[in-house]
Each structure stands twice: as structure tokens, then as C-alpha cells.
Amino acid sequence: MAISTAELKPLLSAREAAPLMGVALQTLYNWMHLGKDIPPYIVCGRRVRFHPDDIAAWLEARRCDGQVRAVLPQLEREVSPPPMTRRPGRPTKAEAIARRDAASVTGAKR
Secondary structure, three states: OOOOOOOOOOOEEHHHHHHHHOOOHHHHHHHHHHOOOOOOEEEEOOEEEEOHHHHHHHHHHOOOOOOOOOOOHHHHOOOOOOOOOOOOOOOOHHHHHHHHHHHHHHOOOO
16 A cells, blocks of 8 residues: 555654643653553654654543543552551650650569
8 A cells, every 4th residue: 555645744753742642751751661552653763753643543542431430440449558657766755754664663674
């Protein structure tokens, strides 16, 4: 299938494509590195180029129909915060007093 030059659209650089996709340039590069789902791209040497129709199709595939959906599967489960613990080190004043009072009741010395 031959494509005439009249049908060709200019390819977009990553810098030009990122705003169209609604992400930062570095995010786009990170997604490429991590293998995330991004529009198909063309590598020309060290340069990365995107076809405008591929970006439009990628955005259309992510269009929300207005239905409420689960946000992210990993956010659906309840995540409890880790318990608050102090790092080991010098005891607080209250801990020192409690330890001293406990030692005086038992008669033991430190």
C-alpha cells in the first residue's frame, strides 16, 4: 500500500506529543522506559516521533462514557496506615518517670 506525500501528516516529537496527551514530557519518557501503554511511536536514531492519528486513537480509547468506575484496582482495597512507633533512642520524660517509679516499687535499681 503506497502512501502519497499529500496524505502524510508531520510526525510529532515527544515534546509536542506530551501536552496533547495531557502529561509532562518526563512522564512520557518514564512511561516509555517502563513499557506503559502509550501510543505507538517511531524511533528515528535517538529521536522519538508520534503520529497525530495514533495519539488521537490512544486518547479516544481512554474516553470515559460518564459511568462511575472503580478508580484503580490497587486503591479499591482499604489501606491502613502503619502503626505509629517511635524510633529507639532516648526515652521521653514520661517513660523515664514511669521506669523510675516501677523500679522504686519493685526495689530494683538500674
